[in-house]
Each structure stands twice: as C-alpha cells, then as structure tokens.
Amino acid sequence: MTGNWISIVPFLLVIPIAIFTRQVLAALIIGLLVGSYLESPTVLGGIQTMLTYIVEALIDENNIKILVFLYAFSGLVGMIKYSGGIKGFVETAAEKITTKKQALLLTYVSTIGTFSAPTFRFVTIAPIMKALLKKVKMSTKELGFVIETTATPVIVLIPIATAFVGYMVSVIQISVENEGGTFAPYSLFIQSIPFNFFAIVIILLGIYLSFFHHSHTDAATKIDENDVEEEEDDWHNCHPAVSRDLPTKPWNLLIPIILVISLTLFLTWWDGKEIGVGFFQAFIQADVLQAMVVALIITVFALIASLLFQKFKLSDLINSFITGGNELMSVIVLLSVVWGLSSVTDDLGFSSFITAHTGWIPHAFITPLLFLFGSTISYFIGSAWGTWGILMPLGVSLSFAADVSLPLVIGAVFASGSFGAFASPLSDDTVTISKILGLSVIEYAQFKFKPALIAAMITTVLYAIVPFVLDWFLS
Template sequence: MFASALRTRLPLVFGLLLLGWLGTSLTPSASAQSVDAPRVVLNDIAFSVTVSDPDQQLTPGAQIQVGSATASLEPDGSTWTAEGLVVEETGAYTVRLVQGGTTISEAATRALPGVVSLLPPLLAIGMALAFKRVIPALFLGIWVGAWMAAGFSLSGLFVGLLESLEIYVVGALADESHVAIILFSLMIGGMVGIISKNGGTYGIVERLVGWANTPRRAQLATGTLGVGMFFDDYANTLVVGNTMRPVTDRLKVSREKLAYIVDSTAAPVACVAFVTTWIGYEVGLVGTAVEGLEGFNQGAYSIFLSSLAYSFYPWLALYFVFVVANSSRDFGPMARAEIRARTTGQVVSAEANLDKAAEEDNDEMRPKDGIPLRAYNAVLPILVLVGSVLAGLYWTGIDAAGSDASLREIIGEADSYTSLIWGSLLGVLTAGALSVGQRLLSLEETVEAWYSGLKSMLFAMIILVLAWALSDITGVLHTAEYLVSVLGTTLPPGVVPAIIFVLAAATAFATGSSWGTMGILMPLVVPLVWAVLQANNMADPSNYHIMYSAVSCVLAGSVWGDHCSPISDTTILSSMASGCDHIDHVRTQLPYAMSVGVVALLVGTLPAGFGFPWWLSLLIGAGLLSGALRLFGTPVDTQGEAAVSPSSDESSQPQEASMPST
C-alpha cells in the first residue's frame, strides 16, 4: 500500500520540485543586484550609493532614487556607483534601484540634521573632561552614535546599546591594523616587564643620571630620545615613556611633563621625517588625491617633500618641547604640576586616576633582589626592537617597491604594522634570552615578568579600542563631511590652507584619529584647492605653494587636533607609557598645544598662503613662542640648576619613583 501511494504521489512531488526550481531560476534579476546605501545620511550633504551587479545585468540608464533625488549609475566592473545624491528633509528614506522604469531592488537609509553628527564625539570629550573617566565617556559616545544610526526611538536606544559592542567595538577589533597595534603594544609592555625585572631599566637609570642629574637635563634627554625614535609614533611613545619614567620620577619631574614631552616628540617627528612609517600612508593619500587634477602633473612624493616646509605645527611643536625643557619654566596647569612635583615629590596628582592593576603590579616589576643592574640588558632589547623595525621596513618595502627604488621609496612602500610586530617579538625574545642566559631570571620568572608588563597595558588597550570604535561611529555619521560643508567652497585662495588646518584639527579633535582625519580629508580638500586656484586663474607653478601648504595643513592640522583630543590614540598611549592620569595629561598639554597651534596658524600658515617666505614664518614663530614662555612662564626650579641627587635619602623621593611601572 505504501509503495502504491508513493508511486501515485511521486509525479506530484517531482512536479512541485520542478516548479520550485523553475521559480528560483526564473526569478527576476532583482535579487542579483545588491544596493549598498549608507545607513545614515545628512541633510543637504551629498552621498553616494553603490550597487553590486555580479551577473552584469544592469544597463546604462539605471538610476538610484532617494525621495525626490535621482542620480544615474556609472559602471566600474561588477559595481555601479551613483554620486551626488542629496536629501533635504530628515526621516526614513527608501533607496530604489530603478531600471527601465521598474524598481528592481531597494535599501533603507535615514537622514539626520548635519549638526547632530557632532554629538557623539563632543559628548565623549565633554564627559571625559568633566568626570575624568575616559572609558564611560567613550562608551557613552559610542552608544549615542549607535542610537542615532539605529534611529531616534525607544527601541533604537536599546538596539544602539547592543550594536555598540556587536558592530562598532567588534569592528574596531576586527581591523587588521588595529590588531597589529594592540599586539605590538602588548609585546612592548611585556618587553618592558622583562627588562625591569632583570635590572636593565635601573641600569639605564644609573647611567643616565650621570648626565641627566637635574630636572632640566632629564627633560632634554627625554626630548632627544623622542626625536631619536623618529621612525614611528607608537614605538616612540611606548619606548621613550617607559624608559625615561624612572629617571624623571627620581628627579621629581611630574608625570604630566613627561607625558607632554613624549606626546609632542612622537607624531610631530614621525609626520615630517623622511623615513618613517607614516610616509607610505601620507604619500598614498596625496597620490590618490591628485589623480585626475587637470593641469597638475607633479608626483605624490615630490608634493609631500615640498609640503614639509609648510608643516609649521610639527616643527614648532618640536622646537617648543626643547625650549620648555631647557628653560625650567612652565605656565598654566603644567606649572602647577611641576611645582607640586618639585616641592612635594609627588610626581602624580592626588586625584590621579591611574590604572590600579598597573600600580599593584609594581612589586612584580621590581628588579630581583641581589642581581646586578646592567644597562645593556635593557639597551640591547631596545636596539634589537628599533633595528628590527627598521630592517623590517626595508625588507617589506624593497619587496613592494623593487630593488631599484630609493631608500625613501622603499620605506614609503613598507608594511609598517608587520615590521612593528617583528621588532616587538624579537625585542621580547632578546630580553628573555639575556635574562635567562645570565641566570638573572629563571624561565618561569621571565614569563611572569613578561606577563606582568603585558597586564599593565590592558587598561590602555581597552581605551584604545573604544576610541577606534568612536572613530568608526563618526565615519558612519559623516562628521568630517559635515565639517567640510560648513566652511563652503567659495574661499579666497590664500586663506584656504588656514581653513584646512582648522578643519583638520577640528576633525582630529572630534574623532581622535590623525590618520583617520588624513584619510577622510585629503581626497576632499586637494581637489577643492585646485578648483579654487582654477577659479581664480592661479593654477600655475607660481602658486603651487598654496597646494603644498594645503597638503601640509591636512597632516599638521591632524596632528594638532590629535594632541588636543582626550580620545586620541597617541594621547592615550602617551598617558599610559608615562604612567600619567590621562585627563591630567590632556589638561596640562592643551595650553601648550593650543599656543603652538595658534602661532603656527597665524604666523605660519596664514601668511604663507599669500606668499610670505616659509623660513621667515618659522623664525618669527619660534621667537614668539620663546618670548611668550619667558613672559608668561613661571620658574619651577626654585633653586635654579640645583641638582636632585640620585643618591639622596630615599625618604625624599616620591613612592612612584622607586619602581619602573609600565
């Protein structure tokens, strides 16, 4: 009976399967096209929509419709793009792919007022400054941004909370370059843990205090090391901060001053040095930005080199670091921090919010009792780290650029993240081999020291990941595009570089990312500058200085805003490496960064846009900064050049100075 029923119904079953297959195969091609529309758009700000067409079924004349806005799709292989779409009203919109008068695919987007795109970063910055708690402030900014992206509603508030981690924090961790930075930072922390435990760090301290036996000399030595670590800002920050902290602690230099020197000799020198991990990124951005500029044929690297003369903020920031260090004068909150450190020995403020885990690990980081304090046990791993990074840059660069390329081109094409990981691994292995080989530490003690150093980095890594996630939020909300639109496009040519400098600084301050700001603004402002020059009949070599200055202002303005922002990754790393309360670092550095930035803008960038000699602007700016420090600065060394003896009674030293925490 069962077999009979099966034979009776089998044709019906096959018929249904055949109809299902035919229905699938005959489904209109709409399912083959996928519309990728921004989740959020801003009123009166142009946006683009892409359509993937793997089966190549779209034809010329296909359009994207959003409300009353319509734009034609332009093909690029299997992807089509519609640009210049603008909506005027807030609310939900349906993005339609139309071909031959028929809608064949749809997507959804939501339009918001442009000004609200500033809310998440401003809220995070305000909360961080007001309550001195960076992690809750960052997470609140991410949550509010995710809520805005999900829609302003009660349900959107809950969805935004979930998506804060699900999409944005996970997305920050999924980025390969971010993972490389985290891994490099953790390995650096582990290396510092080993060289602290094996006595190498104290060996450096004993050697350095032979010359750096005054607060002034300690600050100058820190600045010199910072310039010496020119090739990468992350390596600069972590190595210099951790290495010099025991020296400056012993000589009663505040952690705030140490963090300032470390921060202000990291990105500025990496931004302008010829051979750095920034070169490839910067030149790549410039090259992309100048592509298609009719009548402008200069190479990207040549433009970058020409722009260095107009990088007023990085040059003046480096100059001001050494002027401040040499003068023994400070102003604003930094002066109060330095006077506190000199008079009371407290290198951190009483209200400082330091990483408790790192402070508790200080005993673990002390040199092992009875072992010799040999400086080379720290110097050799650091040299291996630096040398390996440089060798890695050359190795990966020559593989990409070719054997006939110049050194600058090789470094420019190098894989900086791979090089940093290689260098940090070899540095850790060298530190471990020296410790075990000399029987200073057992293998188990070496691993424990490495882990102690690594643990002290976790708090900063959490902040760093949240800062990256917030930067992603500002990208989703088109914060940078809104800032660009506010300025407009009808600008006098000579003023354009100054406006770009302010715009880059504002964007970097709001997003906390100098590299992100460069990547967002460079493709936007370079064509804008060239269009302004053409509109004013100035698109000739005699006015190329405006283009050079504009390019430099994207870079320099990004660094300026990065220095002022409490959510900046390098600012966070500087605080962490120096053992300084993060908000204290921002609060004390801000007046210095603002002073240099204003002088760079008014004396450097603005006059240079109208043809004033760049070298004369640098000289005048340097003179003004020196004069301002002399006029407004307060002497913080009450006994002038009186040395703080490294052999003085331990009871007079701050507790933090007796241990090289990471």
C-alpha cells in the same frame, strides 16, 4: 544612502558627549549606536548593524596587524619593566650625570632610545631628573615642561617603532578609504609629519627653555618641602617601573629597543627591495606595517630568550607580557569603535554631505579652523587618540571636498590632538608627569598652558600661511 544632514548626527553627538563626560570611548560607542540605528531603524536592527560594523573592522587583515602590533608593543614594554631594564637605565644614568647641562642633554639624547611611548619616556627620564633636582637649577614645573616636550610632541613625528604610529596610520587609512581614495596611508603619514606644526613649535620652545631661558623662580620651589633629606631616594617610589624591588639591568632596555628599531628599518628596506626599486624608494613602497609587526614579534621572542638565560621564570615573563599588553586594551577597543563609526557615517553619506555644504568656506581658512576646532576638543577630552579618531574623517572629507592638501590637513588633525595631549589637565601625559615629579596636576597644567597657547597661536598662523606658499610653489 545619499548624503544629507542625518550623516552628521553621530558626530554631533560624539563631540559634545566626549567634552562634557570626558569619556571618549562612551561617546564613540553612542555615536556608533545612533549611526547604526539610522542605517537600520528597527528594534534590533541597530544593534545588529553596530555588531556587523565592528566585526567587519576587526577581521580586516591590516586592522588585525595593527591590533597585534599595539598589544605586542605594550607587552614588550611590560617585560622590559619587569626585568629591570628601565630601573637599570635610570640608576646607571643618575650615577653618571652631575650637572644641569648633562642632565638636559641626556633628556634630549635619550629620546633616540626611549621614543616608543610617552609613559615610557616619563618613567626613564623623570626619575633621573628628580634624583638630580638639587643640581638642576630649574623649578619642578619647568623640569616637567622640558621633559614633556620630548615626549608626545617628539613621538608623533617619528614614523617607526612607536605605540602611536599604528594607530595614526589606521585612522588615516579608514578616513581615506571612506572617501574612495587610493593613497597609501603610511605614505600620507610620512608626508604629514612636516605639517604637524604644533609638535615642532612646542619642541623648539622646550629647547629654548632648556638651554637659553634663565628662570627667576625661587630656588625653594625646586623640590618638595616634605622629606627633603630623602629626596635622592624618592624617585624609586615615583613609579613601579623603577621600584627598588626590581633588578638593575639597563641592557634589558637598550638591547630590545635597538633590536626593534634596527629590524624595522631592515625589514622595511627588504620588503621594498623585493619590489625592485632603489634604496630610498624601497622605504616608501614597502609594507611598513608588516615590517613593524614582524620586527616586533622577533624582538619579543629574542627578549624572552635573553631573559630566560638570565634565570627569569617563563611564567613571570608571560604574566608581565600580558599585563603590559592589557594596558592598551582600552586603546584597542577605542580603535575598533573608531573604525565602526567611520564606516557607518560613510554609509550614511557623510562624504557627500561635506562636499555639498562646505563650498562656502574659503580654502585658506579650512586648515587653521580645523586645527583650532580639534585643539578645543582635545583640550576638553584630554585625549590625542580620541581627537584623531573623531576628527580625521571630517578633516579628510574637507580635504577632498575643498581640494586642500591632504598631508597638510592630516598634519593639522594630528597637531590638534598633540595640543590636547600636551596642554590638557585631563591628559595622561599631564597626570603621569605630575605624579612622578610630585606636582599638583592643576597647577602644573596652568603653568604650561601659556607656552602651549603661544605655540598654538603660532601654529594657527602657519596653517593660514602655508596654503598660499604651497599654491605658489606648485604654480
């Protein structure tokens, strides 16, 4: 079907529905269903076509690897929680940290071992900081802000061993394939990392607040007024992963994290080496997704063996793995629908429509406008992943149509989702850190909105300037 206005109908439905209902998955399903009926306008044709798109997406080899990675990764984290790895790390660190500087340094340094997912970061760092809140001369809101700047903004910049990387590469892959592009999606992801300006700017703001900003907030706001005498014990109840009922075994966190990172790097190099290229080129040419999945599976088996040796019951380990994996089932369903929606809009002629109707937009405006548009969506839906799934096909189509740098556009899409994950009162990050630190979600979101907005303004200016810099550099 040639490109016409019908091809954008699914997106015209998905975006407002997601914003007003705040249910990203429901909006995507409606978009996929409508697109399927536009493709096959009969009573049962639309339903059958929708099923076909989802099944075709799920039987794709790379897509299956991504789903296995997401589920197994979340299952690994589930076993680490159950075996007391997180609680052990928190208790050990809390005993050794005695000053504000040490606590803040730990917050940043610990990113090396706990960058796997935002919630993983929060449940390892926030309880430590909460236990030391009397010694750390910061308000609880400032503390939450500093911790959050080391979560999603950092994780989206890391190309291996995170819960994000498989999803991010996948949305790039389906969007580029729909345009007929032959670029390696992982390579594009690597190239886009320096262009995720929002993540970089907000990290720098977090560092400034941590080490150079002197708060004038009343000291009484540092801790909750209730249960002041039990403050040092409160952190055990702030999240199930650090519950007093769990054992205290920090190595059950450190060893699997070190192992999965090391194996991923080694297997990536090994796969590239088999192609016969040099050391650094091997990391670019390798099948990184394959390496990450294999490294993760080996780590899961190694952790199970280690925990059995520690006298944990196999049935309990399996249950904790399944419980952890099931926490990402909603994301797996979301990703499946995103794949289907991208395919149906491509068959409706979305790429051709974008090419035919965006020539009037000045090239220098495309990336900043895309970032602002995506940031608005992500703020109101509170989901970085949902924003990426909705916006990436549009961004890649605009890049091809207007001949704008593809890594720059991809970076802008990821930056827009990062803004919503950080700033939105609806995001999982905001809700989780608020619960752990005992903050009002709305008040905390209002507190961090101003610095997030400043970072977004700086980011917009950078996206307006960079195309000229790239043109000058390449000329």
